[in-house]
Amino acid sequence: MKKIEKYIVRISPLILVILMGLLSSCKKNDGYTAPVSADKSKPGVITDIKVKNLNGAAYITYTLPNSPNLLYVEAEYNINGKTVRQTKSSYYTDTVLVDGFAKSQDYKVTLRSVSRANVQSDPVTVTVHPDTPYYLLVKPTIKLTADFGGVNIKAVNRGKSPVGLILIAMDVSTNALEVSDQHYTNQDSINYTIRGFSPTPRQIGAYVTDKYGNVSDTTLMTITPIFETLLDKSKFSTYRLPSDSPTAYGWEVPYLWDNKTDGYSNGWHTAPGGPQPIQVTFSMGVSAQLSRFVMWERPDQYAYAHGNPKDFSIWGSDKPAPQDASLPTLAPVGAVVGDWVNLGNYHFPDPPSGLTPGFTNTADAAFVAAGVNFDIPPGAPIVRYFRMVVRDTWSGGDFAHVMEFSIYGNPQ
CATH class of the missing domain: 2.60.120.260 (Galactose-binding domain-like)
Structure with missing residues (x-):
């Protein structure tokens, strides 16, 4: 009997640890949206705002508010009249990048400080005027020429920005311009051929997109592919x-x-x-x-x-x-x-x-x-x-x- 009691005494602390772990794992999970702070005070606004415009983007620098509960700064802006983007920058930095703008023109950016309790500051609005986006710089460099069995596409992407070149061609079955090829690249020199066309005159076009969904206008021309076999x-x-x-x-x-x-x-x-x-x-x-x-x-x-x-x-x-x-x-x-x-x-x-x-x-x-x-x-x-x-x-x-x-x- 003494041996049994001795064994029980030795194992009990281990059982207790396991039970405590199981009980703690059963606690209610409030999820990722639960506030990380009970401080509901509104953070201060950012000040001393400066803008550096880039191609299709802008850097916004600022002075952070003296709010000990600050978590991040959020920028909200419309990039093309229909798409709203949000960019966040932590309290470790004093800069936020806003990007994806469709044109070189004025855009309003709303900036808010956000606390650890997910409380937003009063909004501050700043105007940015990005330089011409890269996809629009690529567009005028597109050259479409007849090639064996199809069309050759050349373009220059000096910014090495991720862009998509979309080729459309007249479809004889639908009698409409349909997407024939989608070519995505970040190379500075673009040169490739799309084949599979008969050697007959065909209306062919190309336009440029970027990863934000912006789309250029279309270059259209009639091309007769060269016979190939x-x-x-x-x-x-x-x-x-x-x-x-x-x-x-x-x-x-x-x-x-x-x-x-x-x-x-x-x-x-x-x-x-x-x-x-x-x-x-x-x-x-x-x-x-x-x-x-x-x-x-x-x-x-x-x-x-x-x-x-x-x-x-x-x-x-x-x-x-x-x-x-x-x-x-x-x-x-x-x-x-x-x-x-x-x-x-x-x-x-x-x-x-x-x-x-x-x-x-x-x-x-x-x-x-x-x-x-x-x-x-x-x-x-x-x-x-x-x-x-x-x-x-x-x-x-x-x-x-x-x-x-x-x-x-x-x-x-």
Whole structure:
């Protein structure tokens, strides 16, 4: 009996602690809206207000009231005649940023001090006059031009502000302008092509938005896309030149157009330790003005690794039998060396995940397996022969491999 009593005495404090915890957890939860202070006095107003106008925004600085119960300062303002925004700044700072304004004009901003008991001060109103918002600075720089199978869009975003370029096009089924593409970016130089249009005149327009819902007016014009088609791979053939890289492991040049992109089939693979630069040449069997090409690198465990090209150039020739030449690994687009002209210099896109190559994920592998589109700059000369010169691979090694090419353009 004594042993039992001794055991009970030892465990009782632990039980008591547990019970106290359970009881405390059952207390009523007043929620996040419960006042954090019982002091219901009204805080003082901010004073000594100054305004610094920015593009589509303004910094407002002030002197905080001498209110020990102050929690934050709140700014309330209408940015475009329909949308009201609220911005808060804690009592640790003397500045609040108001942003999202649609135009460069006067706007009223109402400022209130707010206490820890959620009591507001009397309002103070200040006028701001923001500079032109970035989305309106981008709008006049938009240039729409006909491109292969669609329209090319160029614009300048010097502020590198997040903007959306919205392309609208006449829909033949609805006979109305419909949204055809939405492109969001914060890059300073914008240049991309939207494809999928027939080579017939079509009304096309573009406008700019920002993350606050502001919308510019629309640039409208009639554009006739340039005809584009996938070149017939049955006409492709090997055109080996003396300086082309020797192949290895049974991965020969014709596998570059056999329509097999999986990791189990053969592609083109050069021999390790071969002469530099790494290069391959073939005939497309027809002269064409090229618009773009899709390249499939070796997928799965080889994605962003091994001999997959990282930086490379494409050269072309329309000579009946172009002669070999020592081509540089990097040259200006349009540069001519012997019978060959540089059609473009390319960097295979970095892993979409942002991870370091070697630590990429399944989404990055899927991106590689799907093939990557590379545009040929507009106005490129007509060519019949296609030559790739590899400047660097993802492993930095002395060999390279590619699974497949699909080449688009306008055959002559």
